[in-house]
Amino acid sequence: MNRKKAIQNIFLGMASLPIIQNFKQSPAETIANWKGNIQHSVCYWIFQDIPLEKFCHLLMDNGINTIDLIGPKDWPLLKKLGMNLGIANGAEIGLNEGWNHVENHDTLIKNYSELIPVLASHGFNNLICFSGQTKGISREEGLENCTKGLQKIVSIAEKYKVTITMELLNSKIDHKDYQCNHTEWGVELCKRVGSNNLKLLFDIYHMQIMEGDIIRTIEENSPYISHYHTGGVPGRHEIDGSQELNYPAIMKAIVKTGYKGSVAQEFIPKAPNKFESLLEAFKICDV
Numbered sequence: 001m002n003r004k005k006a007i008q009n010i011f012l013g014m015a016s017l018p019i020i021q022n023f024k025q026s027p028a029e030t031i032a033n034w035k036g037n038i039q040h041s042v043c044y045w046i047f048q049d050i051p052l053e054k055f056c057h058l059l060m061d062n063g064i065n066t067i068d069l070i071g072p073k074d075w076p077l078l079k080k081l082g083m084n085l086g087i088a089n090g091a092e093i094g095l096n097e098g099w100n101h102v103e104n105h106d107t108l109i110k111n112y113s114e115l116i117p118v119l120a121s122h123g124f125n126n127l128i129c130f131s132g133q134t135k136g137i138s139r140e141e142g143l144e145n146c147t148k149g150l151q152k153i154v155s156i157a158e159k160y161k162v163t164i165t166m167e168l169l170n171s172k173i174d175h176k177d178y179q180c181n182h183t184e185w186g187v188e189l190c191k192r193v194g195s196n197n198l199k200l201l202f203d204i205y206h207m208q209i210m211e212g213d214i215i216r217t218i219e220e221n222s223p224y225i226s227h228y229h230t231g232g233v234p235g236r237h238e239i240d241g242s243q244e245l246n247y248p249a250i251m252k253a254i255v256k257t258g259y260k261g262s263v264a265q266e267f268i269p270k271a272p273n274k275f276e277s278l279l280e281a282f283k284i285c286d287v
Helices: 002-011 017-021 052-061 072-081 102-121 139-150 154-159 183-193 204-210 214-224 247-256 274-285
Strands: 039-042 126-129 163-167 198-203 225-229 262-265
Touching (some): 039 274, 052 072, 072 102, 102 126, 139 183, 163 225, 183 198, 198 204, 198 214, 204 214, 204 225, 214 225, 247 274
Parallel strands (some): 039 262, 163 198, 198 225
16 A cells, blocks of 8 residues: 555565465464454555465465455455455545545545445455545544545445445654544544444554553444554554553453454564564464
């Protein structure tokens, strides 16, 4: 995705061979033997130095059958392999140009109207969207513009049983001026649109930076959340004890809400072997 390119460059110097060689677990480590209360996923952009089909096979060999942030050209491959898609991308213009500016509506309405049926035809049901940068507009104007635009596509989403999911991002460090930067704003948008087919991607890393109070926020707003992403704070690295979030407690809170979707790892590994970090993250989240 364009929004990730700056971060993706971090990995260009990392060789994929050691990752592939060490990817398989021993039988005792097989994820299929874990608790299974969390449906594990991973954002592919972190591992894009491995071809997608090879990466999917590696995931499946280790008991993971869900992946995140894959665009339409690769949906047939996922369907062929029997992989689930936690959340799809491909209809958005980008992070900065979103639903909060009416000049983007014609393009976005066309993109989403065309792509929703295609997504559903592949057996997938979650499609990402973005508010965009404020560029000087107020909180209220942004809400009004997003509501007007999204109301024009939610009936299509309802027809095809697809959820349009707006991502919550921090505007303090990573995405300056991004408007949907607090849970309260996103929930208010969902209420105004008035459809169960518009929900939020609660990115735990981003919301820890913007507002903290993660567990209570999840508990109080779970009906409006359709997806979760992870990341360690500070730095967006491993979700282990080197950072400030208690991920086992957060996962237990998510499970307690009755959430049945997937939780996707979206942290930037510092360790030389990226898969070992990914495997450890799955273990941490297996509550």
